[in-house]
Amino acid sequence: MHYKNSQIYFDSISAQELAKEYGTPLYVYEAGRIRENFQRLDRTFKKHWPRFQIYYAVKSNSNPAIVKLLMQEGAFCDCASLNEILLAKKLGAKGKAILFSGNYLNDDDLKAGIESGAFINLDDVSLLDRLLKFGKPDVLSFRINPDFGKSNVHESDVMAGKQAKFGIPWERAKEAYAKAKEAGIKKFGVHMMTGSCVTEPEYFEAITKKLLDCVGPMAHDLHIKFEFIDIGGGFGIPYLPDEKPLDIEKTAEKVCDVFRKKTKEFGLGDVQLVVEPGRYLVGDAGFIIGRVHAIKESYKKFVGTDVGMSTLARPVLYGAYHGISVDKTRSFDKLRMTGFDKLRMTGHGDIKTGHGEPVEPEKVTITGQACENADAWAKDRELPKLEIGDLIVVENAGAYGFCMSYPYNGRLRAAEVLVDGKTDKLIRRRETFEDWLLGVENLDTAR
Numbered sequence: 001m002h003y004k005n006s007q008i009y010f011d012s013i014s015a016q017e018l019a020k021e022y023g024t025p026l027y028v029y030e031a032g033r034i035r036e037n038f039q040r041l042d043r044t045f046k047k048h049w050p051r052f053q054i055y056y057a058v059k060s061n062s063n064p065a066i067v068k069l070l071m072q073e074g075a076f077c078d079c080a081s082l083n084e085i086l087l088a089k090k091l092g093a094k095g096k097a098i099l100f101s102g103n104y105l106n107d108d109d110l111k112a113g114i115e116s117g118a119f120i121n122l123d124d125v126s127l128l129d130r131l132l133k134f135g136k137p138d139v140l141s142f143r144i145n146p147d148f149g150k151s152n153v154h155e156s157d158v159m160a161g162k163q164a165k166f167g168i169p170w171e172r173a174k175e176a177y178a179k180a181k182e183a184g185i186k187k188f189g190v191h192m193m194t195g196s197c198v199t200e201p202e203y204f205e206a207i208t209k210k211l212l213d214c215v216g217p218m219a220h221d222l223h224i225k226f227e228f229i230d231i232g233g234g235f236g237i238p239y240l241p242d243e244k245p246l247d248i249e250k251t252a253e254k255v256c257d258v259f260r261k262k263t264k265e266f267g268l269g270d271v272q273l274v275v276e277p278g279r280y281l282v283g284d285a286g287f288i289i290g291r292v293h294a295i296k297e298s299y300k301k302f303v304g305t306d307v308g309m310s311t312l313a314r315p316v317l318y319g320a321y322h323g324i325s326v327d328k329t330r331s332f333d334k335l336r337m338t339g340f341d342k343l344r345m346t347g348h349g350d351i352k353t354g355h356g357e358p359v360e361p362e363k364v365t366i367t368g369q370a371c372e373n374a375d376a377w378a379k380d381r382e383l384p385k386l387e388i389g390d391l392i393v394v395e396n397a398g399a400y401g402f403c404m405s406y407p408y409n410g411r412l413r414a415a416e417v418l419v420d421g422k423t424d425k426l427i428r429r430r431e432t433f434e435d436w437l438l439g440v441e442n443l444d445t446a447r
């Protein structure tokens, strides 16, 4: 996303054009940015450890066009449910190109997992006997809880440690692998996912070391061979204006250094290093275009838009911050007449005139249209003065955005568009009243 004069563009297509063609609220993704994110991560890690594979965390954005785009780049799929597996298969993934990492699975999940031919990653040893009722996997992995995790977003995004519902405590990992070996399984993987949105390279180094210190002695004592070691996703992106991006070069170097040292120390060989990012690949490539519909001067000033808590759940769910940019095309001509040429306006109070003079921002709270006070999802933000009809653009909405949206209050799900250079493509149409009622039974008797 960038500004040309006061207009917001995604690649070479303006927010105004997209809003006119598809309406608002509208999820917009930049294909180029997704490719860049993938290639940067892939290239950087492969430089340090060539046997490296990215499994894309489908949960972070499961639009088939996005999943397919990443598969075309070389991503395999990390799936959390049978439906995500079905989606990956529909798009052409098979066998080891799918890793099934569910948690608290039922027998139907386990049966379908085995039948799908995906790599199975069990969240607990208690699932092993139940899985074996349906077949013996060629390769089996367990999710390990290394006893510490981290998240820059929210404590509920910390996925390891004593409070976490995920994985096998690392001290008990050996029992799990011993049991699987006894059951006749010959090939193994190991997995952890300790937290989401972390931007400190040292953290990734520390969890990798901890996992390998658990895996190494186990491989030796049980005489088992590991096909892959999956250190999870969690690579963070900056959401706040002053947040620093993750230094991926430093991260890859640190992770691979410790990986090389430890695999050598424990004789683990040229094992495949796996990561399963979601946010890092798609987070900053997604945006929501919304329109200002109502402005209220109450005890404070509220700007009502069609982007609400059901369009983007993260602010209400995690207290998450999303930058807001303002497209002032409607009123730009007016501003030009008053001398405010070449305006640049962002959600961070960075508002400059053509002469470099800052324009006084206004403090407002941005709200959606849901009947919940929590729907005032961007509080007391300094933004250029907004008028009815203006477009806002919510940043960093590519991960855990649309896929977490829901049709509360009959405010139905947004459309999604993929912009690729000079072209834009509708990749999910806007939900309709009929879609909302899809699956409803016995409507006649309800009347």
Ligand SMILES: Cc1ncc(COP(=O)(O)O)c(C=O)c1O
Pocket (backbone or CB within 6 Å): 057, 060, 078, 101, 193, 195, 196, 197, 232, 233, 234, 235, 276, 277, 278, 279, 280, 399
């Ligand atoms: C098992 C697993 N893998 C990968 C991810 C992707 O995490 P992120 O988007 O932080 O990279 C998640 C996120 O919840 C997860 O639960």
